[in-house]
Amino acid sequence: MSTANKNVILVGFMGSGKTTVGKRLAHALGWTFVDSDHAIEAHEGMAVRDIFQSEGEAYFRQAETETLRRLLSSENQVIATGGGAVLKEENRKLMLEGGLVVALKASEATVVKRVRGDESRPLLQGDVEERVRSLMLARKTAYDFAPVQIDTDGRSVEEIVKLIAEKTANAV
Ligand code: S3P
DSSP states (O other), X not given: OOGGGSSEEEEOSTTSSHHHHHHHHHHHHTOEXXXXXXXXXXXXXXXXXHHHHHHOHHHHHHHHHHHHHHXXXXXXXEEEOOTTGGGSHHHHHHHHHHSEXXXXXXXXXXXXXXXXXXXXXXXXXXXXXXXXXXHHHHTTTTTTTXXXXXXXXXXXXXXXXXXXXXXXXXXX
């Protein structure tokens, strides 16, 4: 791969399949899978939910930027980012410079089905339909900066992995 595409960075709304697809893609490419939320949790010694609760979202966002910067200094990784990592210009720049950024798109109904009952996502607590609808609306164009866009609805994980693996090969 060229130095501009040394990692694959998956972005997308919560529940769009970044972790599931990322693990399989890493396996297919023989690369390392990294979940940025897990890296933040390991670094902070606290679950994301607890970081939001005790330190606040701004603190989490700062830790997220630092984690992305650290992770993106290595190569041959498939990195699943948190759904809000794309909100900062600084992060978008880091990601675009650190590899091939791939956005996974999923419909509101699919996302609701996947995240319902999940207590680990602080931004989706309460009325899950309402939370997903309003956050998706607020982030309508947030993932558009990614050069590769993949519609995941109606596609199997294998199909999605194959599509991304092809794009990755073409980016060499
Ligand atoms: C967030 C998404 C979460 C996690 C945090 C905030 C967001 O990651 O980073 O709860 O703002 O969309 P996932 O997309 O992996 O759920």
